[in-house]
Amino acid sequence: MSRSSRDSVTQATVVATAIRLVEDNDLDALTMRRLAAELGTAVTSIYWHVGNRDALVGLMVDRLLADMRDVTVGGRDPRARISSLCKQWRQRLWDHPHLIALAHERNKTLAMFQPMQAALARELHAVGLRGKDAAAAIRGLQLHVVSSVVIERTAQRGPTTDATDPTAWPAITDDPELIAALSAPVDYRAAFDVGLEALLDRFL
Amino acid sequence: MSRSSRDSVTQATVVATAIRLVEDNDLDALTMRRLAAELGTAVTSIYWHVGNRDALVGLMVDRLLADMRDVTVGGRDPRARISSLCKQWRQRLWDHPHLIALAHERNKTLAMFQPMQAALARELHAVGLRGKDAAAAIRGLQLHVVSSVVIERTAQRGPTTDATDPTAWPAITDDPELIAALSAPVDYRAAFDVGLEALLDRFL
DNA sequence: GGGTTAATGTAACGCCGTTACATTCCTCAC
DNA sequence: GTGAGGAATGTAACGGCGTTACATTAACCC
Numbered sequence: 001m002s003r004s005s006r007d008s009v010t011q012a013t014v015v016a017t018a019i020r021l022v023e024d025n026d027l028d029a030l031t032m033r034r035l036a037a038e039l040g041t042a043v044t045s046i047y048w049h050v051g052n053r054d055a056l057v058g059l060m061v062d063r064l065l066a067d068m069r070d071v072t073v074g075g076r077d078p079r080a081r082i083s084s085l086c087k088q089w090r091q092r093l094w095d096h097p098h099l100i101a102l103a104h105e106r107n108k109t110l111a112m113f114q115p116m117q118a119a120l121a122r123e124l125h126a127v128g129l130r131g132k133d134a135a136a137a138i139r140g141l142q143l144h145v146v147s148s149v150v151i152e153r154t155a156q157r158g159p160t161t162d163a164t165d166p167t168a169w170p171a172i173t174d175d176p177e178l179i180a181a182l183s184a185p186v187d188y189r190a191a192f193d194v195g196l197e198a199l200l201d202r203f204l
Numbered sequence: 205m206s207r208s209s210r211d212s213v214t215q216a217t218v219v220a221t222a223i224r225l226v227e228d229n230d231l232d233a234l235t236m237r238r239l240a241a242e243l244g245t246a247v248t249s250i251y252w253h254v255g256n257r258d259a260l261v262g263l264m265v266d267r268l269l270a271d272m273r274d275v276t277v278g279g280r281d282p283r284a285r286i287s288s289l290c291k292q293w294r295q296r297l298w299d300h301p302h303l304i305a306l307a308h309e310r311n312k313t314l315a316m317f318q319p320m321q322a323a324l325a326r327e328l329h330a331v332g333l334r335g336k337d338a339a340a341a342i343r344g345l346q347l348h349v350v351s352s353v354v355i356e357r358t359a360q361r362g363p364t365t366d367a368t369d370p371t372a373w374p375a376i377t378d379d380p381e382l383i384a385a386l387s388a389p390v391d392y393r394a395a396f397d398v399g400l401e402a403l404l405d406r407f408l
Numbered sequence: 409g410g411g412t413t414a415a416t417g418t419a420a421c422g423c424c425g426t427t428a429c430a431t432t433c434c435t436c437a438c
Numbered sequence: 439g440t441g442a443g444g445a446a447t448g449t450a451a452c453g454g455c456g457t458t459a460c461a462t463t464a465a466c467c468c
Contacts, residue, residue: 009415032456042417044458049415053456109358117386121376135385139395140402147351154313154354172325181339182321191343198344198406199399213446236425246448248427253446257425 009041011049015059022060027101030057057106064099065112068092071119078126079204085123086145086196089116093149100153109150113142127204137203144195152188213245215253219263226264231305234261261310268303269316272296275323282330283408289327290349290400293320297353304357313354317346331408341407348399356392 017038022030032053036043050056072088075081093100103109117138124134172178221242226234236257240247254260276292279285297304307313321342328338376382 031454033454041415043456044418045416047457104358107358109355118376121379121382125376125379130379131381132385134379134382136394136398138386139390140398143352143355143390143392143395144399147355148347150354150358151313151347151351154308154311172322172329175325175329175334175338177335178325178338181336182342186343186347188347190340191347194340194344194406195348195399195403198402201405202398202402235423237423245446247425248449249447251426 009039009045009049011059014039014046014049015056015063018056019060019063022098022102027098027105054106057102061099061102061106061108061112064096064102068096069115071115073119073123078123079200082120082123082141082204083196083200085116085119086141089113090145090149090192093145097153100149104150109146113146116142116145124203129203133203137199140199140203141196144192144199148188148192148195152186213243213249213253215263218243218250218253219260219267222260223264223267226302226306231302231309258310261306265303265306265310265312265316268300268306272300273319275319277323277327282327283404286324286327286345286408287400287404289320289323290345293317294349294353294396297349301353301357304353308354313350317350320346320349328407333407337407341403344403344407345400348396348403352392352396352399356390 014035018030018035021035021038030053032043032046036046039045046056050059071085073081073085075084099112100109103112120138120141121134124130124137129137218239222234222239225239225242234257236247236250240250243249250260254263275289277285277289279288303316304313307316324342324345325338328334328341333341
């Protein structure tokens, strides 16, 4: 009921309302009926404006991606700039957790990375990495960023079903510190940073 | 209709049929009604034997994980054994793509790794890595394996929506080989191997 | 005015997970 | 044998989902 009866319902308002719906709740909250109710109209209007649910999600992804198209690079040397670039991109995805789920549903998890690819290519050129080698580096860094966020968001989607059972390592009982560390929640941020540095060591 | 009318329907047959249903089709094919039809019984029998859909998926994950609990390590030195371990685990997940989706739905994406954790810990101890350092290495390798398979399976779930647009890199038109490489399908296996070596360089 | 098109509304289809309730089957004490 | 009682299955429905056939209104142009 967020609009009075005779407001204009356009494709833009449908998409915007759908995004708000998802960001205020989660992806499951995006149903055609609920969206229609939120718009104060009937479901058929939504189908008229956007086609179907799949097309709607596509429009939402495009909208959200357009908002994060610009890339700002900071840092002294190329390695610092690449590192900052990856961390920045991770942060953006992290700030839009529902974008991940949406893009996931539309198989656009990687396609959203073109601006980052271009910026990375510039920096890699600066250190003499070109052609297939540069492509391998870009792919590796990209996968690292995406997978880090995807896995973390997946893991935190539910309660703590992901917690490991401390009593299940009969072979390593002589290393209590290791067992304690493995029983603690995963520090995804730290794991991401370590992996990033490892990749940079490798590629540069 | 895979069983005649008066066969015994047990929790085991329900889970087995559900697994077959998912592996022959996909996760969406697992509906209570279809599963009941496949068993030649009524939906209520399934609820009687397994509770509800969520519990059923939990049982399926447990069943599948039990089948891959044993770990065989091969290789001359610890590094080779760790590498083989990671590749072996990746291959197993790869061979059970639906297990990924199932575990994903149950937030058990990481919890399925305990046998691999123990084996990794043994090898890391062999090279003097203990406590928090060993835990960081285990976490890093584990995330690398999981995310590699998850991302690849996600990307290949749909057709080629993930293909990148070759005309969208105005900044790097002077590197046609890079553009060609970025436009080609992602070689996830190669990206995995590179990332794995980078992590091993880092940790060992 | 009338006619055409854009947009909205009504009501239904077939699917989903789940459940209240009735029914059958099987076992075991008597 | 024959009931009692629990285990297992069947019937039918609820509410919700995406989607669509069809009727209805609104807006514009001639």
